[in-house]
Amino acid sequence: MPSDVLLINPVLPSLDKQLSALYAVHRYYEHADKAGFLREVGAQIKGVVTGGATGISNELMDALPALRIVAVNGIGTDAVDLDHARARGIHVSTTPGVLTDDVADLAIGLLISACRGLCVGDAYVRDGEWGKSGLPLARKFSGMKVGIVGLGRVGRAIATRAAAFGCPIAYTDLKAIDGVPYTFVASLHDLATQSDALVLAASADEAEGIIDASVLDALGPDGYLINVARGKLVNEADLVQALAAKRIAGAGLDVFVDEPNVPAELLTMKNVVVQPHRASATVQTRTAMGDIVLASLAASFAGRRPETSVTP
Numbered sequence: 001m002p003s004d005v006l007l008i009n010p011v012l013p014s015l016d017k018q019l020s021a022l023y024a025v026h027r028y029y030e031h032a033d034k035a036g037f038l039r040e041v042g043a044q045i046k047g048v049v050t051g052g053a054t055g056i057s058n059e060l061m062d063a064l065p066a067l068r069i070v071a072v073n074g075i076g077t078d079a080v081d082l083d084h085a086r087a088r089g090i091h092v093s094t095t096p097g098v099l100t101d102d103v104a105d106l107a108i109g110l111l112i113s114a115c116r117g118l119c120v121g122d123a124y125v126r127d128g129e130w131g132k133s134g135l136p137l138a139r140k141f142s143g144m145k146v147g148i149v150g151l152g153r154v155g156r157a158i159a160t161r162a163a164a165f166g167c168p169i170a171y172t173d174l175k176a177i178d179g180v181p182y183t184f185v186a187s188l189h190d191l192a193t194q195s196d197a198l199v200l201a202a203s204a205d206e207a208e209g210i211i212d213a214s215v216l217d218a219l220g221p222d223g224y225l226i227n228v229a230r231g232k233l234v235n236e237a238d239l240v241q242a243l244a245a246k247r248i249a250g251a252g253l254d255v256f257v258d259e260p261n262v263p264a265e266l267l268t269m270k271n272v273v274v275q276p277h278r279a280s281a282t283v284q285t286r287t288a289m290g291d292i293v294l295a296s297l298a299a300s301f302a303g304r305r306p307e308t309s310v311t312p
Helices: 013-022 034-044 058-062 082-088 100-116 118-126 153-164 188-194 213-219 236-244 264-268 283-301
Strands: 004-007 024-027 045-051 069-073 091-093 146-149 169-172 197-200 224-227 250-253 272-274
Touching (some): 013 024, 045 283, 069 283, 146 188, 153 169, 153 197, 169 188, 213 236
Parallel strands (some): 069 091, 224 250, 250 272
């Protein structure tokens, strides 16, 4: 008998097909009466596949008494109570490494788009305004002082890309990191003061609202905020106010506090570039992520610890 797996979110069709060939797949997201659905199948579920932003609630975890593994199709674990999973002896696996390039690419893309007004220029041409009205001059990206919040895999990849554009790089993290050619700044506030652009690449497992009015004021009226980490790192009300008052120059955002709900004010601002939390959304990366999910499920069901498990 194939093991039963619960899909919390839709996945790439190729991964869905592979999962369905190997396991008895139950699609949680398709059911309006989720409590009733769990009463029918909850006792037999051994594996869960979920997204990094969605995770799994303790209530749902507890409704699955046979659960062995929560396979996160992403790198974020802030939406999973790891202590609760450990107490149950449940593996929580992620898909590290394979997302790095795509997330870093998007971070630079958002920064260039915000500085150069790419979305504004696109609309200007499409709306037939070219030749009828003018556009303000943009901000040069090359040579900007870039401050990175969190110098993990993604942070380092962003730094490499920005450095290729002649950007001086500084960073903040829990501590200075040996062997990197970038300037460590212990204080987030000080890093913002020294930066033309502040790029968030930090884990949000513990942090929340660290980008507030004081940090945005330190970034200043010529500064840009880019977030490819987690929405909850930013106090969105403070960000809206800072942008509206032109206390910062602009922002590029892939993530938000209450996805898919985006503060309405941000959507009216031409100096803000938004994306629907899709930094890893390429066929190549999502396929590689799916391969790791499949390997993690197979290892757990075979009684082994998945290589990418973040719990004992």
